[in-house]
Amino acid sequence: MPVPDPNLYPDFNVIRLSHTCLNVADLTASRKFYTEILGLQVTDETDTHIYLRAMEERGHHCIILQKSDRPGTVEVMGFKTYDEGDLDRAEAFFRSKGRPTEWVQRPYQGRTLLTSDNIGIPLEFHHKMDRLDPIHQQYALYRGVKPLRIDHFNCFSPEVDASVAFYNDMGFRVTEYTEDADSKKLWAAWMHRKGGVHDMAFTNGTGPRMHHVAFWVPTPLNIIDLLDLMSTTGYVSNIERGPGRHGISNAFFLYILDPDGHRIEIYCSDYQTLDPDHEPIHWDLKDPQRQTLWGAAAPQSWFEHGTEFVGTKPVEAMLKATPIIAP
Incomplete structure (x- = not known):
């Protein structure tokens, strides 16, 4: 499709x-x-x-x-x-x-x-929403990975094509997508409103479930600092994937899990998509650089673990194609 x-x-x-x-x-x-x-x-x-x-x-x-x-x-x-x-x-x-x-x-x-x-x-x-005084120049408050803003959601969908069509009706625009070459169905898609790569993304899988919520940080070095902090404060097992750079979005990334298993992506250096005639980028599902331009391939948990939404029962994905998974 x-x-x-x-x-x-x-x-x-x-x-x-x-x-x-x-x-x-x-x-x-x-x-x-x-x-x-x-x-x-x-x-x-x-x-x-x-x-x-x-x-x-x-x-x-x-x-x-x-x-x-x-x-x-x-x-x-x-x-x-x-x-x-x-x-x-x-x-x-x-x-x-x-x-x-x-x-x-x-x-x-x-x-x-x-x-x-x-x-x-x-x-x-x-x-x-209630507006608060700015704190971005109160540098004494900066801690951890120094998150600047919430950036996007990513959710498992049992039928990505249907999810993309629904959000397209709401005005969300596709920036990049992964297509299964055999079925010609979407395996994943990234959609935006604010002019970045995405506000909402959909990944093929049992759903609906939240795959992750992401935060934009100033530089890749902030991510390295976070890894040092987590590894020495009892949170090394909460590091799931990364650091690395995505092919899709070009973002430098890290995935971590909070104490209840909610996945959080730490994210920086994607690109601008403001133009109304911005053309989406196509990726083949079997291209290993789509998910990881460089760095270790995603582990099995990254494709299977998600957090459910209250009041909604997940169903299995219709598309059974699978990407490259780390051994």
Whole structure:
């Protein structure tokens, strides 16, 4: 199935990804990991929730840690719209697709629409979020990998072609994709709104499940510093893959796992995709440099482990093709 032509005038306007809520078992352990190791800043905390932002972000939060009896699951993925009217247009769009819609109250956010995509990923859309003073020049606060901003989500989809078609209708544009040469079906695709390589990506696999949430960092050297920190503070086993450079996106990367098994990518040095006639890059599934331009090949866990979304039961992938996996 070919990549769809970009929809440059969607029914409503998403600016970018905004935040996600991760369910965790132990707020104290998670707080330590996300602040002392990863380096996010706490903006508020209660007995049940911790709100965090990265160093360049002015919005109140990009990560919510929620104490739960279902740790290792994802509550929701959030996106920011261009204006308030887009929220009403989004409601009409999702209703036209047969998806449930509900207006919900969220701390530190304005009017928020809760819905889900075609495979059941819970999504919420807001325009307003409490704005905080800038901290990007408060260098004494920088810790861990020095995360600057949340960058993207990647999710397992049981049918990547269908996921791409749905998000294309929302105005997400494909930047790169992997195609199975035999079936001509998509094995993975990277889609953006903010002008980078992706805000949302889909990988073939049992889903829906979150594959990872990614943070942009200043330089590859920050990633090396994080590896040194994790290896000497009891977190060496939380290092899953990398460092290396992706063929797709050209990004320098590292994948780590938080205490509840949520995968986090540390990410820098991808490229700009603002032009409306930007042409997507095609990769063959068997090309070893698509996933790793250089560095060790991805381990089996990278293709199989993901965290489930609350209220959604994953199903097996329709496409059975497999990429190159590390021995």
